[in-house]
Amino acid sequence: MDRLLNPRQLQAFRTVMRTGTVTAAAEQLGRSQPAVSRLIAEFEAELGMALFERRGRALLPNEAARLLLHEVDRHQASAERLRDAARALREFRAGRLHVAAMPALAAGFLGPVMRRFLAARPDVSVIVDTGSSAEICQAVAARQTDLGLATPPGPLPGVAIAPLPATDIVCACPADHPLARRRAVTPSDLQGADFILPGGASPLRQAIEAMFATQAVRPRIRLEVLYSATALAYVGEGLGVALIDPFAAHQPRPGIVLRRFAPPIRFTFAALTPEQGAGGVLAALFAAQLAEAVRRMRRPPLGRG
Structure with a gap:
């Protein structure tokens, strides 16, 4: 037989x-x-x-x-x-999803999104990695992750890019800083101010430096850090003010006041997936749920310190 x-x-x-x-x-x-x-x-x-x-x-x-x-x-x-x-x-209730996200997303904002996503899919497991946008783009292009949440520099070979809703960056100030008394912070308010600048070649740094050049503003750069979450920690130590992405500011910390920045600087990011990737359906479902959460995200509360 x-x-x-x-x-x-x-x-x-x-x-x-x-x-x-x-x-x-x-x-x-x-x-x-x-x-x-x-x-x-x-x-x-x-x-x-x-x-x-x-x-x-x-x-x-x-x-x-x-x-x-x-x-x-x-x-x-x-x-x-x-x-x-x-x-x-x-029915997309089983499987494994590998997500690589920017630290500010992974550390806080993704939590409630992940809870709802997994509650509806008891047999799905998720791996979450963090890294810079450049690292995440490389990981997706190398098919090392199913879904990347980052700001790509432009088109990437072998990568599908689905833009997620844009948000506005915010100004984080120590609670006792003069700018904390403002309802909104403008570029001219940063002239000569102790400032914490995003490091590396991140899209956020590029946008901030372009704004400084356009507005002829020269703050006093005291620190350069790679991630917004790190900048927020140093703001809490009173070392300066920082312009940070809204996800790092999603959960205000004691001693820090968040202010709108005007004119606004848009913070954009996207869902990146390998073309014909193995995580296809689950990645698309998670990205859609994240996009809805970003649309519902309210502006950071004012006046809390």
Whole structure:
């Protein structure tokens, strides 16, 4: 025997063994007794061995049949598990999603989004990594992650880019800073002020430096840090003010006041996925849920310190 067993023969064998008679098996299967007997005979011929002793119309299972039943039951259970897994995948309730996100997103804002996403999908697991936008873009292009949440520098080969809703950066000030008394901070307010600048070649830094050049503003750069969350920590130490992305400012900290910045500087980012990526459906569902959360995001509260 070198081909797959006939499912109808397996079903007939299993049902005869469970019910004890061909008559009962035929009734349960909705077939005639001769049809069930024929399936059993074909099953034995396929295996090349006898499974039953025939006494008149009765079929009495031998030891080989009883041992084989155990294996057939295992086969049936595996098939049922396979069907359940396929059904869950069809309904997008099972699988694994690998997400790489900017630190400010991963550390706070993604939490409630992730909670709702996983609550609706009890058999989904998610891996969350963090990194700079450049690192995330590289990881997606190398197919090392299913979904990247970052600000891409432009088109990326092999990467699908779906823009997410844009938001405005905000100004973070120490609670006792003069700018904390303002309802909004303008570029001219930053002239000569102690300032914490985003480091590296991040899109946020580029936007801030472009604004300084356009407005002819020269703050006093005291620190350069890679991430907005780090800048926020130093603002809390009274080392200066910072323009940060709204996700880092989503959960205000003691000693820090958040102010709108006008004219606004838009903060843009996107959902990045490998073209024809393995995480396709789950990645798209998560990105859609994140986009909805960003649309609902309210401006940071004013006057809290």
